[in-house]
Amino acid sequence: MMKITFLVVLLFVLKNDGRLTRYQRQRHRSFQSSGKFRISPTTGVRIALPTPEQLIWQSQELGVLIHFNMATYLSDDGCTDQIVPNISLFNPYLLNTNNWVQTMVDFGAKYAVLVAKHACGFLMAPSDIKFPLSPSGEIISYNYTVDYSPVQGIDILQDFIQSCEEQQIRTGFYYTVVTNTWLNVDSGFVQNRTLKPGQINITQETYDNIVLQQLRALWTKYGALDEIWFDGGYTQSLKEPIIALLKELQPQSIAFNGYGVSSNPARWIGTEMGIAPDPNWSTGITNDGGDPNSPIFCPAECDTTLQEHDRWFWGVNATLRSLEELIQVYHETVGRNCLLMLDLTPDRTGLIPPAYARRYKQLGDFIRSCYGTSVEPTKRLTLDHSNIYIQLFDSSPVTIDRSVIQEDQTNGQVIRAYTVDVQIVNTTDTNQWFTVAQGTSIGNKKIDVWQRGLQLINAVRLTITKSVDRPVIKSFTVHLCS
Known part of the structure; x- marks a missing residue:
């Protein structure tokens, strides 16, 4: 999985009844710069100050990153620039997002991020975007989406949102800007090379416009998102438009590795193995254990897989990490001041495989039995x-x-x-x-x-x-x- 340049998290505030308000109530609030601190009255040192959103984000502790997309139907763990998978491959004929969410509940997840578009270019949402081919200028639709697959007519993203809301699990979308095999894009740029079978040719300007239109649709159609992942970063030409779009649509956000992008930055821990350094500080902007002397409050998140060998998408012969290893992961992430985001990977039917569901529940059962209650003193x-x-x-x-x-x-x-x-x-x-x-x-x-x-x-x-x-x-x- 390409490493994230930043993750944006929109965090709700609480209603009087304890439930979450919608982000529209916060849209008038300013998009502030990060880096607030105070001077200690006892030692004179600078102490980084968190935002309320950062503290809420840290308190969630457990989340899932759902890898389900065209790459689920490939032998490789994601697309490469050598192949555009045929859209007919995407056929989750037993798709049930309630099944996903039940697994999240069994694990104890408080938030869930779903891959909306991965490297293949396949979009998990219906799209009405049209754009010109190059050099002919012919106008076509963005037809590499779920609406052109064997399960057309199903809005998987909306089903996901609804299933999560019923269990009060916060939601978000993952979107990679820098890779789109269908559009011949690598490292954020349209490539000047012979097209592979299935690829189409566009200009860089057209690609940038497609990205911004897709992001606008994802950030408006599905309401208040808690998290928005950009995997692999973005090109310089897209930086300012994306920041403006975030300011317009998701102003109260946490940016993963995003100091300078949002007033609520968070950082990657520097590994996908589920191990945070000890010590791991809530301050500092480097991808490691942080810096206790930094004036920047920037808590860490630890993303890792359930399957062995760092595999994110479901694999035919993939094996699972043992319960003992996952318990160690919990202690070395949540137990070291880091949010644990564990991969959740449906198979080609659209369901969580039973063996996977059992392992998630086993880990959740351990956490609840061990830490759900404490030994009370006299x-x-x-x-x-x-x-x-x-x-x-x-x-x-x-x-x-x-x-x-x-x-x-x-x-x-x-x-x-x-x-x-x-x-x-x-x-x-x-x-x-x-x-x-x-x-x-x-x-x-x-x-x-x-x-x-x-x-x-x-x-x-x-x-x-x-x-x-x-x-x-x-x-x-x-x-x-x-």
Whole structure:
């Protein structure tokens, strides 16, 4: 999969009843530049400030990236410039987006992004766009779409939106600008080469116009989108028109790797393996673990596959990553302050294969069973100006093997180091504290599976050992999952 230059996310605000409003209520708001920060009153350092949209985005934690398009019907994991697949191949005769969404629910996904157009050029939506061929000037329709396939008459994107809305799952579309095999486009440019079978010839100006018309249709016809992916970036000639289009249609947006594009930037973590560095900061604009000293709040997202060998589209003989590996992925993404976007890939019938659905549910079941509830203490104490948090289990010692910390980042990510210590039952000195975890970045969530393993304890203590301003802990819980 081509790596994303930026992802744009439109985030809703909450209604009084807790549900999400439509983006039209926010269209009057300004398209601001990113990079707001404050000066710490205690240390004098700059602290990057998040937008409300960034905090909401981080809190989702789990999402899916749905790879279902013409490439589903090929042996390769996507189109190349050597072949234009015949449109008759696209025939999901059992298509059911409710089936997709049930799998998302079983996994625990809070948002879903569907591939609207991938490298082949095949558009998953009906289109009324017309354009001239070169050099003849003949006007033709953009007829490499679902409406010219064996399942014509079905609006897959609308079905997807409706199915997700019924389960309150946020939605978005993936669209690649830089590749369109049908139109002989590579790296964003119409190629000056002999056409392959099935390709047609157009000018660069015509291609740019097609892109902008398709984006306008995708961003208006289907209402308020939470996420818009651009895979592979865009050409310089399209940059300003795309920014203007975003400002007009989706002004409250998060841009993935988009510092300077949106007031709500987010960044790629630098790998598609589902592993975030530790530490992973909510600040900084590089494609890695971020930078605690950056004045730019730019949280990270980790995209990865369910299938082995980095395969995104369904494959005939593809194998699945084990549950054990996916649990590790969860801990090394969500548990390291990174959103996990897991690939969801229907097969050629248009359904999620049963074995795939089971694996998604197995992972969701683990997350719910392990982290859905915590072991509640008999008493909680906060000491030393919010730097020490103690949970007591006086009446009944408990067996614990991990802890989860969430920092309140409303005024920025300020914690720079912490330790987790426990008082172990049946030791010589019951007042002695033993360190079971320590780290630096917390952010939205930090999960520590304890170095000492299972422990029978009567107290646990979180100590913030370094911060650039007064820390605020949103949540500190302990769990038994082994």
